[in-house]
Amino acid sequence: MHADAIRSAAITLAARRLSGETGPLLSGEQAPQTLDDALAIQHAVRELLGNGVGGWKCGMPGEGRVVLAPIYASTVSYSAPCLAWVRAGVVRTEPELAFVFAEGLPARGQPYSRDEVLAAVSGVRLALELIDSRFDAEPKPSFLQSLADGLVNQGLWLGPVVDKAAALAADRLAIRVQQGDRDELLDGVHPAGDPLAPLLWLVEYLRAQGEGLLPGQAVITGSYAGVVNLLPDAPATLQFGALGVLEVSFSAR
Template sequence: MIDALPIVPASVAKAHAVQDRVAALLGEAIGGFKAGAPPDGEPTRGLIYERTIRSSPARMSPAEVPHLGVEGEIAFRFTRDLPATGAPYTREEVALAVTVLPAIEIVSGRYSNPRGRPNLEQLADCTINGGLVFGPETADWSHLDLPNLRITMLVNGATVHHKQGGHPTGDPLGAAVALANMLSDGVKAGHIVTTGSWTGMDFLKPGDRCVVRFEALGEAEVVFE
């Protein structure tokens, strides 16, 4: 781990460039993204390395993800390529190109105190993403009111979150649309995008088991051992 970058990136584009350069230097294959589309801000994305994306139930070592943060999220998997075309993809086009998955984003950074760094420095660190655990895919989800699904998070069998709705912008699909229109080379079939925490951020301990359950979608589970 490091304490900080020598220079804080001056823009979202520069923070994205740091992500890309680090992944290239490490030889990391990219399996997905975390995407943010704030209504009053610039869209962002964080790379998720392929080796850190795991199907539920999953195990992750505290040595891999020492900060042990968890967030309950809805993710989408692209079922076909959406290449960059010069014209933005519509919500309808993206909706027809994705399945839906319940997910746990694993939050763990490369800084000793990642949440204490400036936002652009966190973005350069893939928005302190440590991995992603995904549950079953739902292909036919057009009838679901995604922003208003009920979510439950359990840690070691005890309920720590239980509520209806909770996505930070109220529009999970909007983040997937933003990603499809953000990437210079488009998105590829098989890529996963996770779209923002419904539960805030909880930090667990070695040995803990976390389950995130979305109404109508199923659940994702991770054990830190």
């Protein structure tokens, strides 16, 4: 893609992210045709917003796919109520574990070992990724369009710190959702089978790009239960198996 087309696409997506409005898919010269195109648009959105990166979402790569997107610092919440875009009367969330880095992992020439990555993780928190797209509901965007847009991330709620060793072993987690009259038990499974594996991939991917993880950043690596819709203006409780309990409430942006 030409640099002007990348910037034009990024302006469109950045404006929608700020306003909360959705719109049609990127088209014509603005539409990404390759992974490099999509990642270039994603990076240009970062530059236009001028918002620090508070963390990353990632997943294991697949054929022709890389799964990563920045989580902007201003959208990371620790205290209620958490502000979110409300769609069709609900806030879309995904229950995850967040790996938090106190010291960071700066870019360097040689790869980081698993032990080095684990040593840099200062804590693991229960988390909810806040989900939202800058595209209209129909037609469904392609993976490249979604990647350019930041893989439907609108923010992150960080809950309590949990036992690190137990979190690393949590390939499965029963997620109990309670809100009002709702009391639902979900059979949670990590999509990678190992909550640490996508993080190890992300560290190496960023390192190869000359970028590192910064102090204070949090990384989420996949939802245990897909999308969980929660109501705004009503407290909700999510129990992550034996790891702990996350309490949250949302208000509309």
